[in-house]
Amino acid sequence: MDSDGRSARFSAPDPEDPLERVVVSISQYETYGPTYENDQQNDQPNDQPYAAEDPRDYVDTYRPAYETQHEVPYETHPEAATEPQLPRPLPPTIELPGAFGGRAEARRAARRQKAAERPQAVRRLVPRALVVAFLAGGTTAFVADDKAIELTVDGKPRTLHTFADDVTELLADEGVEVGAHDIVAPAPGTPLTSGDEIAVRYGRPLHLTLDGRRRTVWTTARTVDGALRELGVRAEGAYVSAPRSKRIGLEGLTLDVRTERTVTVMADGRARTVRTNAATVREAVEGAGINLRGQDTTSVPPGSFPRDGQTVTVLRITRTKEVREEPIAFGVRRTPDASLFRGTEVVEQAGQPGMRRVTYAHRTVNGVRSKPRPLDSEVVHEPRTQLVKIGTKPLPAAPADVDDLNWSALAACESGGRPGAVDPSGTYGGLYQFDTRTWQSLGGTGRPQDASAAEQTYRAKKLYVRRGASPWPHCGGRLHT
Structure with a gap:
């Protein structure tokens, strides 16, 4: 307690805080009773301001308000209130022996005077008591709605007091905005009680x-x-x-x-398993102590990402080159010739093959040679086209008696029935073994063995008309069989 009799917990109130003013006002009314003017003057407390009196001494002094308008109104605001101005007590009664009944009569008169003064003081204190009760009830509700909350926003905690009913209202009051990727615990909308902890974590x-x-x-x-x-x-x-x-x-x-992964590397007939966090297959292979030389590569792209449990095979590659000369086939161009009988072909210009030089690449993978791949080609000399004339002239009709001869028997005897047959000396050729001079004298061109079988038979019949069977001294008798 301080020197004025107030509770120490209400010392030095904040004049700007309405809650402090209310609490101080309540504390004052709880601590002090009414003070009378005569007590202030005499600096003595009134021991029994509301002491009970003998009912027989009570005198009803109540008067309606319209009869007491001369009285000073009471200010109900706690800060503006002043102490009620009660009537000053009468001076002490001088006790005279035998006058008006002595001391007993004097005491009864004093009590009657106090009883007359008390209703007036009570009427003035009733509004003040009602104001105090209202303020005390409002302060209790005010304090009951206040909640102490610990709010942690992105790892930064702070304790605050709030009248918010739930998490959503508290965050709105504090200006904390949350998005779809943020986390609020407890969830928005959760009711609040004093002592709750709320955490907001931003995404x-x-x-x-x-x-x-x-x-x-x-x-x-x-x-x-x-x-x-x-x-x-x-x-x-x-x-x-x-x-x-x-x-x-x-x-x-x-x-x-x-992350760290397990990769197995197969190289040079050995398997090596390593744990690696390499970014590429090449780094994983080198991490296994294997060097890639020259054109060496791996079974998967060296720049690809190595997966956990993957097996990578190292390919040892060697390359060689080979030069080959290859022939170029000549072409054949055929042209019709009306001077030749139908079915006759004469080679006017013999064809000649050309030659090209080709460079091939040979690739050997782990000792196995792959199919050659051509790299370059160069023509050494061009081929020469073969020119052939094709006869279109119709064959002449032979005499009827000549057609009845056994020409097939003659051909079988002379050449074995082969139109392209040539004797060992190279002088005679064809079905009927013409020599070149005789053939050309009969209108033939080129070599007889190059003509068709029909043309050869036609020339043989023409020769028989001229000379009979004498051109075939050994086989001519077959014509009549």
Whole structure:
């Protein structure tokens, strides 16, 4: 208690705080009773301002308001209220022996005077008591609605007092905006009670390349390490492009992560299994202690991303070149000739093949030679086209008696029935073994063995008309069989 009798917890109230003013006002009314003017003057407390009196001494002094308009009105505001101005007590009664009944009569008169004064003081104190009760009830409700809440926004905690009913209203009062990727716990709309803890975690875009696959994810973690744990990424032995303690701002972060994988490398007849977080197959192969030389490569593209459990085969490659000379076939051009009988072909110009020089590449993979692949081609000399004349002249009709001879028997005897037959000396040829001079004298061109069988028979009949069977001394008798 302080020197004025007030509770120490209400000392030095804040004049700007209405709640302090209400509490102080209530405390004053709880602590002090009414003070009378004569008490202030005498600086003595009134011990019994409302002491009970003998009912027989009570005198009803109540008068209606219209009869007491001369009285000073009471100010009901706690801060503007003044102490009620009660009538000053009568001076002490001088006790005279035998006058008006002595001391007893004097005491009865004093009590009657106090009883007359008390209703007036009570009437003045009733409005003041009602104001105090109203303020006390309002203060109790005010204090009951106030809640102490711990709000943590993106890892920054603070304790505040609020009259909000739920989480949504509190966030709106505090100006905290949340989006689709943010987390609020407890959920918006949850009712609030004093002592609750509310956490708001903002979402951050993370442009993540995880084991060669790019994607954008959202995380509420504030560090790289927290984001990896939140996403369930195995960080042990992994390559991370940023320090794990690096903070992730609200604008997000670009992050490259390569987890540790198992890769088997087959090379030179041996298998090697390694754990690696390499970015390419080439790096994984080199990490296994295998060097790629010259044109060596791998069974999968060397620049591709190595997958967990993948088997990579190293291909040892050698290349050689070979030059070959190859012939070029000549072409044949046939032209019709009306001077030749139908079915006759005469080679006017013999064809001649050409030649080209071709360079081939030979590829050997792990000792196995593949099919040659042409790299370059050069023509050494061009081929010469063969020219052939084709007869279109109709065959003349032979005499009837000549047609009845056995020409097939003659041909079988002379050449075995073969139109292209040539004797060992090369002088005679064809079905009927003409020599070149005789053939040409009968109108034939070229060599007889190159003419058709029909033309050869026609020339043989013509020769028989001229000379009979004498041109065929050994087989001429077959014509008449």
